Amino acid sequence: KVLEALVKLIDRNEVRRGKCRITLFDGSASKIWNGEGKDNVGILIQTAESGAAVNHLSLSVSPLPINSESPLAGVKSCNYTENLLAIENARSNGSDEAIRINQRGEITSACMANVFWIKDGRLFTPSLKTGCLSGTTREFVLEHADVSQVESGIGVLRDAEYVFLTSAGIGIVQIGRFENREFAGELHELTRMIEES
Structure with missing residues (x-):
């Protein structure tokens, strides 16, 4: 599922030579406030073209x-x-x-x-x-x-x-x-x- 979403995002953003970042985070309702928080994992996928090589x-x-x-x-x-x-x-x-x-x-x-x-x-x-x-x-x-x-x-x-x-x-x-x-x-x-x- 994540790979499929990544491929779609790369295509949509027209990234040809780039990088991606996949971030997983706790997307559940806060258990601090109600004690009945439902477990849920959120996924954030970002893509970008690689910048020109930098040195010095x-x-x-x-x-x-x-x-x-x-x-x-x-x-x-x-x-x-x-x-x-x-x-x-x-x-x-x-x-x-x-x-x-x-x-x-x-x-x-x-x-x-x-x-x-x-x-x-x-x-x-x-x-x-x-x-x-x-x-x-x-x-x-x-x-x-x-x-x-x-x-x-x-x-x-x-x-x-x-x-x-x-x-x-x-x-x-x-x-x-x-x-x-x-x-x-x-x-x-x-x-x-x-x-x-």
Whole structure:
């Protein structure tokens, strides 16, 4: 039923090279108010054309921390309010995206993507203990490359040779500038290898 609805929506929206998001949510009447709520699952299907490949984004540090001890830390939900506020702050200050840190000062992710960095030929990403989301593209990279999952402060990005972001929406995007530091223009071989996997 879901696949059939997805195919119809792709056709109706004339998506030829695109992406989709399928969201399941509790559509039942609230049991808080009447105790007789009927169980019901709602489905939201969205499609869109894939945008042009983007590389060499600029990155800053968000002043809005993530609480890694929250019961919602690491939970993928439809509430992006904090992330949207953080990315709006970054853009108003001249950056495309921003790194969010947790209450211990550890890197968690970017506002709308996971973050990876390369130092001395090794690939790193924040561990789930930091409160980051376990994104699907992050998981893809973990399956196809030797990655150390760590808890690190923001200084490691300042000392990194390369930094890149991953998400289902943007794929793998290399960072061109972090704060005031410019990174090499060419794609790193690890980034290329992962993209080709």
